[in-house]
Amino acid sequence: MSAVLQLAGVTRIHGAGETEVHALRAVSFAARPGELVAIMGPSGSGKSTLLTLAGGLDQPTSGSVSVEGVDLATLGNKGRARMRRTSIGYVFQDFNLIPALTAAENVSLPAELHGTRPRAARRAALQALEEVGIADLADRFPDHMSGGQQQRVAIARAIAGERRLILADEPTGALDTETGEEILRLLRARCDAGAAGVLVTHEARHAAWADRVVFLRDGVVVDESGSDPAETLLDSGAR
Amino acid sequence: MSVKQALLALLEQGPMYGYQLRAEFEQRTGATWPLNVGQVYTTLTRLERDGLVAGAGADDEGHVIYRVTPAGRDEVAAWFSTPVARTQPPRDELAIKLALAVTVPGVDVGRMIQQQRTATMTALQDYTRLKRGGRATTPTPSGDLDPNDPNDPNDLAWSLVLDSLVFAAEAEIRWLDHCESRLRRAAVENAGRPDPVVERPSPVPEPVETAKAETTETAR
Structure with missing residues (x-):
């Protein structure tokens, strides 16, 4: 089974000379369909850099990042933007919803930016909201929702239109433990349904929802717990 | 572990015999701390000696049934109303x-x-x-x-x-x-x-x- 996300020897250096910072050093890992991978590490370990690279928001100094088999470096800015609107879903700690748009509008926005007809985009949005259990809140504005509900909208936005890669940066950071757990259940369910997920977190309790946990320290992978799916042992090109 | 209090608390819900007590205990704790039935009966014997439970005859299959005494009920109430002591950290x-x-x-x-x-x-x-x-x-x-x-x-x-x-x-x-x-x-x-x-x-x-x-x- 080929990886949805593949990082191969990824190094990211910020600045140069005296002020050079190695945010990531030769990091390799893959997320396959049906798999949720957690990245754990203290602040400054490179977790967020890794996620920005995986999402094509930044480019590695060396090494390659591939999404659905396409090396992001070979796409131009436009190509990467298209990839972000169609294949990759993001979930952030602070939800990043647009306050002037309703839940359904927030969810359908990426598709509309991509040129999908409004009616089709709304239909996909409602389906995604249904999937995260808040179809009844479709016409509500973010300000009139709880944190947990807003994060569900953000997840709906990340999964609408059958995106296959979900990148989540501390998605439970602003939520209480029980609500946070519901969010993880949703991410997990989406991965069980065939998406690949990468979850950045500093909380072990949340990382434990993943199939694999990658520990980052100072930009280097120091441990990995959990195992690769058995079939990937035969897939020599994968790692 | 407070097997003694746990068994008393279960008996407050009605008379039971040893195997039943073990099953009820494990039902609640998911067998995280498995109890062997010998331990249950030893504890029951001790509780009976201390007047916290009393024998209530046997059922048709010959299981000895126990019920909680008023002193046993007091013990349970005291257990639930007292915090677990943290003065002696468990060995880690x-x-x-x-x-x-x-x-x-x-x-x-x-x-x-x-x-x-x-x-x-x-x-x-x-x-x-x-x-x-x-x-x-x-x-x-x-x-x-x-x-x-x-x-x-x-x-x-x-x-x-x-x-x-x-x-x-x-x-x-x-x-x-x-x-x-x-x-x-x-x-x-x-x-x-x-x-x-x-x-x-x-x-x-x-x-x-x-x-x-x-x-x-x-x-x-």
């Missing part, structure tokens, strides 16, 4: 091992921490998998309750026990992270000076087996 093999590792020359503490963190994380993933699976994937000792009933108070009890294991494993990982960064800082501060603690490569001790619940094994 990992903390003891780490305390020795940082003082005994030639132990690669950094590696020990990493290995332990991976082992504890794996246990935490197992607990989380049990939570995801819900009661349906765990054994139901007495089998007379609907295992899929979300309103079953025994399910709630078991899921809270699981949460307790989850939070404890999480705390252990946080503590290991903390130890790691303390040691790294100490190593930086000691740079230039000989450092007996962090730098020396050496044989790595086995990770402490995280007290894995029985259920982790049986549930799969």
